[in-house]
Amino acid sequence: MAATPLQLDDFDHRLLELLQRDADATLTALGDAVGLSASAVQRRIARYRKHHLLRQVAVLDPALLGNVTLVAALVMMERESAKQHAAFYARMRAAPEVQQCYALAGDWDYLVILATTSVAHYREVAEKLFLDEGYVRRYDTRLIFETVKLGMQVPTRAPGRRRK
Amino acid sequence: MAATPLQLDDFDHRLLELLQRDADATLTALGDAVGLSASAVQRRIARYRKHHLLRQVAVLDPALLGNVTLVAALVMMERESAKQHAAFYARMRAAPEVQQCYALAGDWDYLVILATTSVAHYREVAEKLFLDEGYVRRYDTRLIFETVKLGMQVPTRAPGRRRK
DNA sequence: TATGAAATTCCCTAAAC
């Protein structure tokens, strides 16, 4: 549906890989790592930003924050109405408690990862997000004991020959 | 298990909130937003980094990348052996295809979000990650059609009075 | 102990090549 109007070469792939792990590296350091001058790196990153391919965020360690209750919820919609799904999208995107939301293939329509401050807070949020509008047929709550891994690394190309 | 050795005041909470949305803001802009000088902001952020509370990463838009196949997998372990779980943790953390991995309460032990370049690539990765060691009793694959929301915002304190 | 303002250093950015 959304074709990439963005041609990426080998330098781009390696830069994006590095940036996904540490967005704090200086342009000089990135340049050294991929074999490019700092200006060249700067121009490429500016291009990513311009096309909204890349945005920089801070990631916090939930374990260091104390009162964070993470929950995974599977959601089944009442009907396959486009209008209902659009409304659900908007609600998920607007809710600050929603960390991630994925549309799924299969019986469950959505997977939602929520971050709240307690189980009581989760219940409150879930009832507001899932029950208020009557679009949701049912949802299944799974408490998250621990975050084993938390990242957003996405492959920018198919795997194959591994380069040093 | 891990108590926070990090005392956070109101300024910290507001800074962390802003940084989670946009890690590119200048120290001056952040200072203006919370009512602190740039130096004070810089010192606080340095403290977050030192305690590994905060790290900065680039987030890519999967929709702009073309061949990204996202999958959510639920995993059930063979036994409740600490050794097996430790091995599973290590494998998840080491695998570049694993975006997120959560330990769950309930029948399923883990939720794993994987990013691969095709369904074939996913199958390959899943067999290597889940079947090779014989620790996994079964796993349930759910293809992700679309990423509705992708963020890592975590609440740094309980909600309540909303401040302007 | 943590602040704000000034001084310094370093990096990002935009030229020109």
Place this chain on the structure above:
DNA sequence: GTTTAGGGAATTTCATA
């Protein structure tokens, strides 16, 4: 693509409450 030059931001220093 690189090198160069300039402005701006991050970091350090310092006086202070």
